[in-house]
Amino acid sequence: MSKAKLSFQDIICRLHQFWAEQGCVILHPFDTEKGAGTMSPHTFLRALGPDDWNVAYVEPSRRPTDGRYAENPNRLQHYFQYQVILKPSPSNIQDLYIQSLEAIGVFSNEHDIRFVEDNWESPTLGAWGLGWEVWLDGMEVTQFTYFQQCGGYECKPTSVEITYGLERLAMFIQDKSSVFDIVWQSNKNKDVVYADIYKTFEIEQCHYNFEEANIPDLLVLFEMYERESKRLSKKELVYPAYEYCLKCSHTFNLLDARGAISVTERMAYILKIRNLAKSCATAYLKKSGHIKDKFHA
Amino acid sequence: MPNYLLEIGCEEIPARFIEDFSNLLKDKLMHAFSRERLLEEKHKGYVFSTYRRLTIRIEGVKKKQGDKHETLLGPPLSIARAEDGTWLPPGIGFAKRSGRSPDDLKVGKDAKGREVVMVELKEKGRASLDVISDCVEDIVTHLPLPIAMNWGDGQGPFIRPVHWVVSLLDSKVVPLILFGVKSGRVSFGHRFLSKNKQNVSSGEAISISDSDAYESLLKSVCVDVSSSKRAEMIRQVLYEKGQDDFDSHLLHEVSFLTERPTVLEGTFDQRYLDLPSSVLVACMKKHQKYFPIYKKGKLVNKFIVVAESVTKKNKDVILKGNERVLVARLEDTSFFWEEDLKQPLDRYVSKLKKVVFQKGMGTIFDKVKRLEGVSLHLVNMFKFSDVNVEILKRACYLSKADLVTLMVGELPSLQGEMGSCYAQKNGEPEEVVLAIREHYYPRSESDSLPSSKIGSIVGVADRLDTIVACFENGFIPTGSKDPWGIRRAMLSIIRIVIDQQLHVQFSSIIDLAYGEWGSAKEHRDELLRFYNQRLKQFLLDQGFRSDTVVSVLSCGTDAYYAYSLAEAVDRYRNSHQEAFKVCVDTGVRVGRLVKGAKSDAELNEALFDLDIEKTTYELLQNIDHHKQNLSEKCHDLARFSKKMDLYFDDVMVMVEDKNLRHNRLAFLSRVYSLYECFGDMESFQV
Structure with a gap:
């Protein structure tokens, strides 16, 4: 067990290499804030329609309410997911996943790896799927989902999504008990750790999310973004429309962290965002000729 | 006699429904085989299932389908x-x-x-081989799925993707295709414990020579296919470790999360024992599926994990990993505990204004207010004269406060429990502490009932409120749909009322809840019918005779009365069959006469004509109508019925003489009230 421990960036590089060898396009993070890798258009839009699509990318994910001012060793408001989408889902997908773990030094004969039921639903995206959380000696390290619906549309063929929690995996591999101790890069004798890069970022963002975010402005922004998304999806400018939908989602999350949204309003906001996402999905499918304009009937 | 074996190899099937689903598959197959005249007279179906396989074996299959005539x-x-x-x-x-x-x-x-x-x-019967193919394909692809998914390019729907199918009649492959997979005789061993080929983790391929060899062949590739044997093995270790009072649901679940379980014992730092034990237990069970360990009834800093894929070499690593995960969880939990305690519990109450109770039905804060209103009436109705009203109010006020604590946000199953812990830390009165915890009792069929009067009141009030809200807001349970658990809520009210021996009409306590809502009672009748169904089911589940149950239910909506009466009547019936028949016969006769001839004449003793009229009347007067002991009342009724039987032998009620007739009917209507409190005599089948 005295293998050299992989750094955070090594883990990413190895995963890139592994999935590239499996025929995946290696993409880069999408430059709009989002809550999860699923929300990247490389997943959300591409899971729609009949065309094959195999992709892997790292996605920074923001969950403002999860912030703990860097005081909790396991919780962050900004973290990284490693996202893989394969469409249609290949029948050896579990084998591939196990091999990918071996590529980052986690060997199946050394651990208790289990696929435990965990079904996924995103009310804001009108999406849901069935699958598992993967347990590695009792720790949840990956979400594994067969998409059944996206933007309110059936997914045919079915995409499979693998979402690795990079920090969790790195903590496991490096045997760290705090996310901030993760070695990001190991260069000769000097390590750069997660805290060096993200601790101040984390604390400042928490101050912003919980205390400074300007509620009235955010409320106005939400409306503006919503209006813009609607306008653009009518023009079938799918990607710009979808970006504004994502902005709505992030603005909503910020308002939520500020405690500015009552529970009654919550549902209404979620519905608004879902409608935007649904419109984008519809526009995407229409534009690519996969659905007819049935709404004029 | 040939045996048929079907194994459907899947990607990991959710543990929670493997057992029910494979039993359903077995039942449907057996039924279809029987319909297709494929079963010998002596036949039996078996289920073997794990998270990767649904296996059915049917013993006693004919070689050739029976001829049809x-x-x-x-x-x-x-x-x-x-x-x-x-x-x-x-x-x-x-x-x-x-x-x-x-x-x-x-x-x-x-x-x-x-x-x-x-x-x-x-x-002419066809060869079984051919019939089975059609039969199995039809059954498997039409099973009602507890959860349905598609995969790949249009495969499914099934519960999880299917990878292999073993279908054998003795040693012959019964060819069939399920979800694009052709049947054969090759099964797969344990994903990680058996030998895999390069880049594959489906386990060692193993050829099943014969349907009878299935269990032992799978054992050789590290799979224990019998779930009861897996559970038994785990149970044994729990016993050996002195744990005989463990969570049987958890045992069931972990036996379906493993194909070759290994029980490991881990430890955690002593200092986490400062957390309330309910919190520790929830942390261990809920997310991690660990069994907590008790010594002499006290929680210790140890836990049991039922691990999978364990070898001599990896055992320590796996255990260490599990210990670390638990510590991370306990750390998180300690943080919640400390954060929550920074404010007293009553400070959380106003935050309930932000939590919606039910769409369109206000917040939890509103609910708490109604709950107090209902409780203050209930305390009188229940005649709980020793309950301190101020303490009751306090218990109501704090009952839902923990819903907005961090801990309950993270571990919702701890609602009530946490409120109780926090209230105790804040120095709230002991009765308040107890009531906050107990007002959720019973949380399941096997759970205990509230031990305290205040806990009972708040528990009943809370449920009455939810039931009214649901009925008036359109969440009326139908079929298997009961998102708000109204059936269970109703059952809990019934159980509490009976346990506390409270004589109250449900129709009046539900009106208290309606009163707090101040809304129209649009669905009240439906609600009362629902109550009656639940009460009926409850009484039937207690093993009372079904005609007794129907009869006692006609006495109104007092559950405790119905329960006690059913108990007394059944006990009497069982030991006095003949006498009881006389009761029913005379009761029915009296009832029909009274109901048939409407008469409101006053009883006049002077008009008694025959001696038996006088003596029967005397006996009636001697019976204490207000006696509480229902068993004695049964005996009284029997004694009187015997007399009444003689009365009918001698007395003609519907005589020509109008005065005489009316007087006799007036007498009978007094008699009738005696029978009435035993329910509807017409319902008894004797």
Whole structure:
């Protein structure tokens, strides 16, 4: 067990290499804030329609309410997911996943790896799927989902999504008990750790999310973004429309962290965002000729 | 006698429904096999299932499908055939429906000896092999799925993607195709414990030579296919470790999360024992599926994990990993505990204004206010004179406060429990502490009931409020749909009322809840019917005779009365069959006479004509109508009924003489009230 421990960036590089060898396009993070890798258009839009699509990318994910001012060793408001989408889902997908773990030094004969039921639903995206959380000696390290619906549309063929929690995996591999101790890069004798890069970022963002975010402005922004998304999806400018939908989602999350949204309003906001996402999905499918304009009937 | 084996190999199936689903599969297959005349007289079905396979074995399958010999009866000959022997439309139609031509029609007699036309269906049995193929494909692809998914390019729906199918009649492969997978004899061993080929983790391929060899062959590739054997093995270790009072649901669940379980014991730092034990237990069970360990009834800093894929080499690493995960969880939890305690519990109450109770039905804060209103009435109705009203109010006020604490946000199953812990830390009165915890009791069928009066009141009030909200807001339980758990809530009210021995009409306590809502009672009748159904089911589940139950339910909506009466009546019936029959017979007779002849004459003793009228009346007067002991009341009723039986022998009630008749009816209506409190005599079957 005295293998050299992989750094955070090594883990990413190895995963890139592994999935590239499996025929995946290696993409880069999408430059709009989002809550999860699923929300990247490389997943959300591409899971729609009949065309094959195999992709892997790292996605920074923001969950403002999860912030703990860097005081909790396991919780962050900004973290990284490693996202893989394969469409249609290949029948050896579990084998591939196990091999990918071996590529980052986690060997199946050394651990208790289990696929435990965990079904996924995103009310804001009108999406849901069935699958598992993967347990590695009792720790949840990956979400594994067969998409059944996206933007309110059936997914045919079915995409499979693998979402690795990079920090969790790195903590496991490096045997760290705090996310901030993760070695990001190991260069000769000097390590750069997660805290060096993200601790101040984390604390400042928490101050912003919980205390400074300007509620009235955010409320106005939400409306503006919503209006813009609607306008653009009518023009079938799918990607710009979808970006504004994502902005709505992030603005909503910020308002939520500020405690500015009552529970009654919550549902209404979620519905608004879902409608935007649904419109984008519809526009995407229409534009690519996969659905007819049935709404004029 | 051949045996049939079907194994459907899947990607990991959710543990929570493997057992039910494979039993359903077995039942459906057995049923179909029987319908297809494939089963010998002696037959039996077995289920073996794990998270990767649904396996059914059917013993006692015929080699060849039984021949079919059936006679279909048609219309009477008289209308089916004309006198000249030509077939008429009814005959022709019958032949057509039976898939025959009129020439095939025969004439015979039906069970009653009438002449009818008939068709004889004879079919040679096919080879079982062929029949099974169709049968299994049809059953498996039409199973009602607890959860349905598609995969790949249009495969499914099934519960999880299917990878292999073993289908054997003894040693012969029964060819079939399920979800694009052809059946064969190759199964797969344990994903990680058996030998895999390069880049594959489906386990070692193993050829099943014969359906009987299935269990032992799978064992050789590290899979224990019998779930009961897996559970038994885990149970044994728990016993060995001195744990005999463990969570059986958890045991069931972990036995379906493993194919070759290994039980490991881990430890955690002593200092986490400062957390409330309910919190520790929830942390261990809920997310991690660990068993907590108790010594002499006290939680210790140890836990049991039922691990999978364990070898001598990786055992320590796996255990260490699990210990670390638990510590991370406990750290998180300690943080919540400390954060939550920074404010006293009553400070959380106003935050309930932000939590919606039910769409369109206000917040939890509103609910708390109504709950107090209902509780203050209930305390009087229940005649709980020793309950301190101020303490009751306090318990109501704090009952839901923990819903907005971090801990309950993270571990919702701890609602009530946490409120109680926090209240205790804040120095709230002991009764308040207890009531916050207990007002959720019973949380399941096997859970205990509230031990305290205040806990009972708040528990009943809370549920009454939810029930009214749901009925008036359109969440009325139908079939399997009961998102708000209204059936269980109703059952809990019934159980609490009976346990606390409270004589109250449900119809009046539900009106208290309606009163707090101040809304229209649009669905009140429906609600009361629902209550009656639940009470009936409850009484039946207690094992009371069904006619007793129907009878006592006619006495109103007092659950405790219905329960006690059913108990007394059944006990009496069982030991005094004859006497009880007399009770019922006379009761029915009295009832019919009274109901048949409307008379509101006053009873006049002077008009008694016969001696037996006087003595029967005397006996009636001697009976204490207000006696509480229902068992004694049964005996009284029997004694009186015996007399009443004699009365009917001698007395003609409906006599010509109007005054005499009315007087006798007036007497009977007094008698009737005696029977009435035993329910509807007409319902008893004696």
